[in-house]
Every structure is written in structure tokens, then in C-alpha cells.
Amino acid sequence: MEKLVACVIGSGIGGLASALRLAARGYSVTVLEKSGEPGGKVAQYNEAGYRFDMGPSLFTLPYLVDELFGLFGRRRADYLKVITLPMTGNYFFSDGLNLKAWSNKEQFLNEVEKTGVNRGKMERYLAKQSFLYEHAADVFLFKSIHKLSTYTSAAGRKGMKALHRMDAFTSMHQRNVKSFGDSRLVQLFDRYATYNGSDPYRAPATLNMIAHLEHNTGAYFPEDGLFGIITAIKRLADEVGVRFYFNTEVTGLVTKGCRVTGVKTRDSVYPADLVVNNTDITLFYRDIMPNARMYRKLMKRERSSSALIFYWGVRTTSALDVHNILFSADYKAEFEGLFKTKELADDLTVYIFISKKAVAADAPDGCENWFVMVNAPENVGQDWEEEVLKARRIVLQKIKSALDFSIEPLIESERVITPQDIECRTGSVNGALYGHSSNSRLSAFKRHPNFSRQYKNLFFTGGSVHPGGGIPLCLASARIVDGLIGAGK
Ligand SMILES: Cc1cc2nc3c(=O)[nH]c(=O)nc-3n(C[C@H](O)[C@H](O)[C@H](O)COP(=O)(O)OP(=O)(O)OC[C@H]3O[C@@H](n4cnc5c(N)ncnc54)[C@H](O)[C@@H]3O)c2cc1C
Incomplete structure (x- = not known):
């Protein structure tokens, strides 16, 4: 046939x-x-011995990739090797605190105690996010929410029963403030809103379950x-x-x-x-x-946020990890810039992703490939040349103050992309990374x-x-x- x-x-x-x-x-x-x-949007480029992932850098739930190989009776590992990262994020706060989010729960809880927050609070928080994911994912992520049959299925019934505990009537930020009190942990967990380009001050606290993926199930790297x-x-x-x-x-x-x-x-x-x-x-x-x-x-x-990214080949071997975050002192102002004024704020959170820390071949010996990203508003016709200059200035200053060294003299290759470039290259409206917010x-x-x-x-x-x-x-x-x-x- x-x-x-x-x-x-x-x-x-x-x-x-x-x-x-x-x-x-x-x-x-x-x-x-x-x-x-x-x-x-998942793209890469090679230049002068450096390889850069241009788009995504974070990878969770690898079993969804495994499933594709399983459809044909193949093993993903025969095509793609994936490692578990020992650290999901290396956080630097504006008050000087460096907090390492270890994948190992015990190690992470010990680290959290640096903030003065009791480990029991963190355990309860992560258990809550696990509960949300267990009850919401099957119905809201893995089924069509536009079909009535979803709500009468076993997953639908399970989700509906837990609906009153889904935390949809408060924002991610409000819930995190109530959960921790400590402004640094609040900022760390508010950050998960950016994993789908949203604003933690407005997005429902249900989305705090994104943290479950890294802290309870693990961060991976191909x-x-x-x-x-x-x-x-x-x-x-x-x-x-x-x-x-x-x-x-x-x-x-x-x-x-x-x-x-x-x-x-x-x-x-x-x-x-x-x-x-x-x-x-x-x-x-x-x-x-x-x-x-x-x-x-x-x-x-409303669309999701976009990004402004510097890809730097640098002549150094830093003490950083794969995923590093240098937080701004005023997170609220950053999100106002992203979603209201559509301008970069005067202080920015800087994300530095160094795949060389996991993939030795990604940069020459003694060098590293730095993917340095700030969240940026969607492209609504801003002067991106100006914004790039502003972002570069802030980023270099932030690296100097948080890490105590100057990266600029060590940069030997540089490329920059703006929301406008992302729009042109990937055909996403206004360069939004994640569709609608x-x-x-x-x-x-x-x-x-x-x-x-x-x-x-x-x-x-x-x-x-x-x-x-x-x-x-x-x-x-x-x-x-x-x-x-x-x-x-
Ligand atoms: C800078 C950046 C950082 C990101 N970071 C992360 C991250 O860390 N973790 C994560 O999980 N996600 C991240 N994302 C988001 C993630 O990359 C996207 O959500 C995902 O890759 C989108 O996949 P998609 O299936 O929607 O297809 P897309 O990647 O949007 O691809 C659509 C394809 O359609 C093609 N196309 C468009 N129009 C036509 C046409 N008329 N005819 C034929 N073909 C057409 C395009 O060329 C493109 O190849 C990031 C994205 C970017 C840009």
C-alpha cells in the first residue's frame, strides 16, 4: 500500500x-x-578554534529526546552522549555573595545556609514545586489543553483535583518572598521566569515549578x-x-x-x-x-523577552562554571525595562555560559568560549547599535565588580546578536525567544x-x-x- x-x-x-x-x-x-x-533557534557557529552554541544553553528533561530514538528501537546514547552537570548555576549577587547551586541536593542545602535561610524552608519549597510539576505537567504540558477529553482523562482528573493548590492567584515573586524572605534566594528563584521569557513580578506562581526541573530532576549537557x-x-x-x-x-x-x-x-x-x-x-x-x-x-x-548576546573567544582559564549568573542590584527595574519601557535597564543581570567547561574541544587550550547574555526586550525598533554599546559597558563593569578581573583585554574574537538579528535569523516575531509570554x-x-x-x-x-x-x-x-x-x- x-x-x-x-x-x-x-x-x-x-x-x-x-x-x-x-x-x-x-x-x-x-x-x-x-x-x-x-x-x-538551536544553532551554532565556529570561529578561530572556538565553537559557540548561539541559542539555547540549558537542557533539562533529556528523556524527551530519548523517546524519539526509542520510537525506532534505537538508543539515544549511540547518537548523543549527555552528561549531568554537577552545578546547575553559579550565582553572584550584588552584595558579594557567591552561591553555588549544586545538583546534589544535600550540597545545595548546605550552600543555602550561607544566606541564613533554614534548609527546611528550601526543602519544603522544592517539594512544593515537585508537587506542582507532578500534578500539572501531564495535563497542562503533555496534552492538548484545548480538547475536552484532556480534562476527563486520568491525568486531567489528577490535575483538576489539585487545581486549588496550583498557586495561580499569586505571582512567582510574591510566592518566593513568602517562601524565603531572603532577597537573594528570591532573586535566584524569580530568575526561572526567564526560562520562558516571562516576568516573575506578574507570572503566576505555578511557574515556580520550572525550578523543579533543575533542582529536583537535574541539569544536563550534551x-x-x-x-x-x-x-x-x-x-x-x-x-x-x-x-x-x-x-x-x-x-x-x-x-x-x-x-x-x-x-x-x-x-x-x-x-x-x-x-x-x-x-x-x-x-x-x-x-x-x-x-x-x-x-x-x-x-x-504580549510576547516573551528576547536577548542580546556577546560571543567572546577569551584568552583565559577562569574559575567559572558552565552556567554563571551575575545578578543586578535591581531586578524589578530590569523587568520593567523588558516588558514596559522596552529599554535595557541601567543595571543588568549577566549570564555567562561557557560550554568549554563541559566540552574541552569548544575552545583552544588556555582559552574559553564565553556566551555572555543579557535579557532584552522584544525588537520594537530600538536603536540596537546604541543598546549594544550600553549593554557592553554594563556587562564589562559587572564582570569587573562581581568577578574582580577585567575581561576586555582578553577578548580575541567577538560577535554580537540583538533581538533584531534573532528576528531576522529565526523568523520569530520581534525576536521573542519563547513566542508569547x-x-x-x-x-x-x-x-x-x-x-x-x-x-x-x-x-x-x-x-x-x-x-x-x-x-x-x-x-x-x-x-x-x-x-x-x-x-x-
Ligand atoms: C538566544 C536564545 C536562547 C535560548 N535559550 C534557551 C535555553 O537555554 N533552553 C531552552 O530550552 N530554550 C532556549 N531557547 C528557546 C528555544 O531555542 C526555542 O524555544 C526552540 O528552539 C524553538 O523551536 P521551534 O520548534 O519552535 O522552532 P524554531 O527554532 O523557531 O524554528 C522554526 C524553523 O522554521 C523555519 N521557517 C520559518 N518560516 C519558514 C517558511 N516559510 N518555510 C520553511 N521554513 C520556515 C525557520 O527557518 C526555522 O528553522 C533560546 C532561544 C534563543 C534564540
Whole structure:
């Protein structure tokens, strides 16, 4: 019998995972990708002996990647080696405190005592986040929240029973203040809002469960860097017969009644029995399936924050770890800048990611590859040349004051990207890293569903649709699409 044909538009992590899941279901799968290589926001570059992951640097829930290999009876470890990081974050606070968030719980609790906060408080907090995740994830992250059947399933019933304990009526920040009192621990746990580009002063405290992923389940790192995930998945996809067409921009859909029958590019039509879109959902309604009402509606919603990143090849061997955070003295002002005034604040939290600390080949001997990032507002036409100069000045000063040395004379290669560059390179609206923000209780429900209400065989995956951005959630969205297709919905 002829195989049914599936087309996937875009080869971001969500598109690649969907392609594999469709191949495992027996579809003949074609992936159409506008750029010259797979991965979308997960990208890398090499220069003068340095390798840089350009996008994501944090990796949790590796079992979601393992699952993709399991679909074909393969072992992820044969394609991608992943290590557990001993430290999830090396935190430097503006008052001089250095707190190491060890993956080992006992070691972390000992470290927390430096702040004067009793370890029991931290244990209770982490247990609460574990409870939230256990009760919320199956229903709100791994199922379509836009289908009634989700709420009548076992996971749905479990989630609904715990609804009153989901902490949705207070903000992450308020809950953290109540939990710790100590402003440094509050800042450390408020930071998890940035893992999906949100504002801890507004996002519901339910999102504090993000901390559960690092502190209770672990932080991981692929031995070839984050881009290694893409290389491994692409290799598997090639082996199982997924066909890729790069430099191939999708420009429209061919439809008949309530079905999509093909995908259009500038010079061809690819016939399809089923289509999964992995491009930014807002632009999908502008460029691929024009729908002015949907486009306007999605444009109006608040988007996640973006980033301004310096990639520095530096001639030094620092005492830093893989993930290092130099906090600003005024976190609130930073988030006001990110979401209200859309300007960089005068003091910034600086994230320094050094993959060389886990992957020896990522920089020459005696050197390190510093990915230095500050959260930045979405691109609304700011003067990015000015903002880069301002950020660079603040970052260099912060490194000097927090780490007590000057990095500037040691920089031997430099590249910078702004929200505007992220927008151009990855096709995300205004350079938002994670689609729409999660700054309100209803954000999760307002995210676009993983299926089309108009066309029965059109589905959506990736960071701009349910359940949201970040590698684990994009993989979850592919799993949801798979479940919907399997259930014939
Ligand atoms: C700087 C940065 C840091 C980040 N840090 C982290 C992190 O530490 N941890 C984490 O988990 N996540 C992080 N993220 C977020 C994470 O990278 C994204 O949520 C995720 O990679 C998005 O995947 P996606 O499936 O939505 O596809 P995308 O990566 O958005 O890819 C979509 C693909 O569609 C293609 N495309 C667009 N239009 C068309 C068209 N018309 N035709 C064909 N193809 C098209 C694009 O070229 C692209 O390849 C970060 C992102 C960035 C940019």
C-alpha cells in the first residue's frame, strides 16, 4: 500500500521531533526548511578554534529526546552522549555573595545556609514545586489543553483535583518572598521566569515549578554542545528516510474543503495528506495561510523577552562554571525595562555560559568560549547599535565588580546578536525567544492549539504554540501533535 505523505514546515526542534514521530507512524515525511540547515533557534557557529552554541544553553528533561530514538528501537546514547552537570548555576549577587547551586541536593542545602535561610524552608519549597510539576505537567504540558477529553482523562482528573493548590492567584515573586524572605534566594528563584521569557513580578506562581526541573530532576549537557541534539536527531531522521529540502521557503497551502492537500513553495507544490507547521504561528497567519483576524489577534498578545548576546573567544582559564549568573542590584527595574519601557535597564543581570567547561574541544587550550547574555526586550525598533554599546559597558563593569578581573583585554574574537538579528535569523516575531509570554494566569489557555479548527489534517508544533517555548516544551508539543494524530482528532 502507498504510504500517506506528511509535510513538516520548518526544521526547528519541534519540526524535527514531529517528523520523526510521523515517520514512526508510517508516513512518508518531507521537511521543508527556509534556511540552509536544521535547528532553527538551536544553532551554532565556529570561529578561530572556538565553537559557540548561539541559542539555547540549558537542557533539562533529556528523556524527551530519548523517546524519539526509542520510537525506532534505537538508543539515544549511540547518537548523543549527555552528561549531568554537577552545578546547575553559579550565582553572584550584588552584595558579594557567591552561591553555588549544586545538583546534589544535600550540597545545595548546605550552600543555602550561607544566606541564613533554614534548609527546611528550601526543602519544603522544592517539594512544593515537585508537587506542582507532578500534578500539572501531564495535563497542562503533555496534552492538548484545548480538547475536552484532556480534562476527563486520568491525568486531567489528577490535575483538576489539585487545581486549588496550583498557586495561580499569586505571582512567582510574591510566592518566593513568602517562601524565603531572603532577597537573594528570591532573586535566584524569580530568575526561572526567564526560562520562558516571562516576568516573575506578574507570572503566576505555578511557574515556580520550572525550578523543579533543575533542582529536583537535574541539569544536563550534551557532550557536543546543544547543537549536538540537532545533529543527532537529524542523523536519525536521515536514517529512517525523512527527506529534507533546505533553502525551501513555504509560501502557502493548497486546500480542498476542510483538508490541506499540499504545501506551496515559490516553484513547486508538495502534495500532502497531513501537514505540521513548525514556523512562528503569528507569521504563519500572515505569510502561509493569510488570515488577517488571527494575525492581528496574535500580534496583540504580549510576547516573551528576547536577548542580546556577546560571543567572546577569551584568552583565559577562569574559575567559572558552565552556567554563571551575575545578578543586578535591581531586578524589578530590569523587568520593567523588558516588558514596559522596552529599554535595557541601567543595571543588568549577566549570564555567562561557557560550554568549554563541559566540552574541552569548544575552545583552544588556555582559552574559553564565553556566551555572555543579557535579557532584552522584544525588537520594537530600538536603536540596537546604541543598546549594544550600553549593554557592553554594563556587562564589562559587572564582570569587573562581581568577578574582580577585567575581561576586555582578553577578548580575541567577538560577535554580537540583538533581538533584531534573532528576528531576522529565526523568523520569530520581534525576536521573542519563547513566542508569547506567560505573564498572566490565562496565558497558557490563550496559546494557539496544536491543531487547526479549520483544517482536519493541519497541526502545529514549536515554541509559539501550546505548551510554549524552550526545548522541552517544543518536544512536548510534538508529542501532543503525535497523540492527536494517533487519536484521529
Ligand atoms: C538566544 C536564545 C536562547 C535560548 N535559550 C534557551 C535555553 O537555554 N533552553 C531552552 O530550552 N530554550 C532556549 N531557547 C528557546 C528555544 O531555542 C526555542 O524555544 C526552540 O528552539 C524553538 O523551536 P521551534 O520548534 O519552535 O522552532 P524554531 O527554532 O523557531 O524554528 C522554526 C524553523 O522554521 C523555519 N521557517 C520559518 N518560516 C519558514 C517558511 N516559510 N518555510 C520553511 N521554513 C520556515 C525557520 O527557518 C526555522 O528553522 C533560546 C532561544 C534563543 C534564540
